[in-house]
Amino acid sequence: MATETQIDPTPALAVAPVITPAERADEVFLEGPNSRIAEFCTLMRVMRDFLRGYRALHFVGPCVTVFGSARIKPGDPHYELAMKMGAAIARLGFTVMTGGGPGIMEAANRGAKEAGGRSVGCNIELPFEQSSNRYLDRCIRLHYFFVRKALLIKYSYAFVVMPGGVGTLDELFEALTLIQNGKIKNFPIVIMGTDYWRHLIDFIEEMAQRGKISASDLGLIYATDSVEEAIAHIRSKAIEQFGLRRVAHMRRHFPWLGERGFPAKGPEIC
Numbered sequence: 001m002a003t004e005t006q007i008d009p010t011p012a013l014a015v016a017p018v019i020t021p022a023e024r025a026d027e028v029f030l031e032g033p034n035s036r037i038a039e040f041c042t043l044m045r046v047m048r049d050f051l052r053g054y055r056a057l058h059f060v061g062p063c064v065t066v067f068g069s070a071r072i073k074p075g076d077p078h079y080e081l082a083m084k085m086g087a088a089i090a091r092l093g094f095t096v097m098t099g100g101g102p103g104i105m106e107a108a109n110r111g112a113k114e115a116g117g118r119s120v121g122c123n124i125e126l127p128f129e130q131s132s133n134r135y136l137d138r139c140i141r142l143h144y145f146f147v148r149k150a151l152l153i154k155y156s157y158a159f160v161v162m163p164g165g166v167g168t169l170d171e172l173f174e175a176l177t178l179i180q181n182g183k184i185k186n187f188p189i190v191i192m193g194t195d196y197w198r199h200l201i202d203f204i205e206e207m208a209q210r211g212k213i214s215a216s217d218l219g220l221i222y223a224t225d226s227v228e229e230a231i232a233h234i235r236s237k238a239i240e241q242f243g244l245r246r247v248a249h250m251r252r253h254f255p256w257l258g259e260r261g262f263p264a265k266g267p268e269i270c
Contacts, residue, residue, distance in 0.1 A: 025125065025143035049147040053122070055258045056140045060120050062244060063097040063155045064089045064234065067171040068104025068162030078163050078193050081225070082107035083114075085160055085192065088231045090117020092239070093246055097156060099123065099148070100140075104162045106133035113137070118262065122148045138262070149174055157238040158188045160230065163196040179220055180213070188237035190230045191223040 028034070029042055066086065072079050086096050086108035096112035098105035100121020112119040113135040121139045123132050132139045142148045153159075153175055161172045172191075178184045191197050201223055207213045222233050238244065253261035 026145050029144065046144060046147065049142050049144050050150075053140055053142065053147065053151040056138060056260055057120065057122075057151060057155050058259060059253050059261050060095045060097075060118060060138065060155065061262065062157050063095045063120070064092075064158045064160060064238075065097045065152045065156040066104065066108035066160045066162060067099070067152075067164060067168050068108070069164035069168060070099075070101045070103040070105060071165070072103040072107070072163065074107075078104065078196070079107045081192060081227070082162050083111035084227050085162075085230065086111025086119075087115035087117070088227050089160070089234070090115040090119075092231060092235065093244075094118075094157070095120055095155075097122070097152060099152065100132045100136060102131070102133055104164065106135060108160075108162075109133055109135040122151050124148050138260070153178065153184065156187065157242065157244070158190065158234045161189065161191045161197075163193040169200075176220060180217055185242070186220070186237075188234055189221045190233060191221055192225060192230060194223050194225050197223065 025042075025045060028038075029046070033039075034042070066082065066089075068078070068082060072082075082104045088111075089096050089108075090112040095118035096108055097120050098108050100109075100123035105121065109119040109121060110133070119135055119137050121132060121136045123139055123141045124145060125141060125143050132141070140151075142151070149171060152171065159172075159175045161168065172189070175184075175187075175189055179186055179189070191201065194201070201221075204213075204221070205218065208215050208218050222230070224230050224233070253259040
């Protein structure tokens with residue numbers, strides 16, 4: 001009588017080392033089952049990433065997150081647009097948050113910094129080093145992409161999507177999915193660089209026409225190349241809708257808990 005054999009889902013060579021290089025953190029996390037101790041150590045590293053993010057970002061004030069390509073260079077029209085948008089967001093009273101890298105991220109942080117506003121970044125450890133841009137008041141370097149993405153969304157009342165690649169698409173649809181399913185509030189999503197995003201916008205409209213999303217979901221995104229229109233939309237859908245107001249002092253932090261306050265730069269939205 002034949003006996004059934006079971007396949008061990010954990011190949012002998014797939015046991016992750018307890019000490020994992022930061023640039024391989026996501027790779028090890030996603031490679032499948034590992035030893036129990038390796039999985040526990042991974043869980044602790046994920047928790048450490050979140051804890052470091054909470055301590056560093058809890059007191060930066062309400063943010064607007066700007067998504068976009070790391071490959072766009074100064075002088076590009078979209079770089080200049082991102083700079084203007086970063087400055088306008090800062091003047092509105094928000095902290096400008098980005099992925100902390102070059103390109104569009106640098107442009108938005110630079111615009112905020114040069115306008116006298118707050119500029120923060122959530123950077124990521126990569127095998128090919130992604131250096132932080134020099135226009136950040138605070139930068140946190142994370143090991144896990146999904147932790148970074150969660151933090152970019154957690155502290156924001158609006159999202160601005162500039163031209164970018166698959167990472168930018170991932171961030172756009174992450175925010176859109178969470179809003180559509182009621183996991184976060186109906187925060188405004190502004191798509192800028194409409195010449196670049198034209199086919200994507202047409203495709204989203206086709207999704208609604210074919211019944212794959214609700215027609216009302218089209219109202220979750222606002223496409224414009226005008227900084228003034230984008231700011232008016234954020235003011236209406238974020239500041240007015242959620243009752244944000246300007247305050248002279250931000251919440252108190254406790255250094256003995258490892259919390260990091262943020263230097264005051266005049267009245268901020270709260």
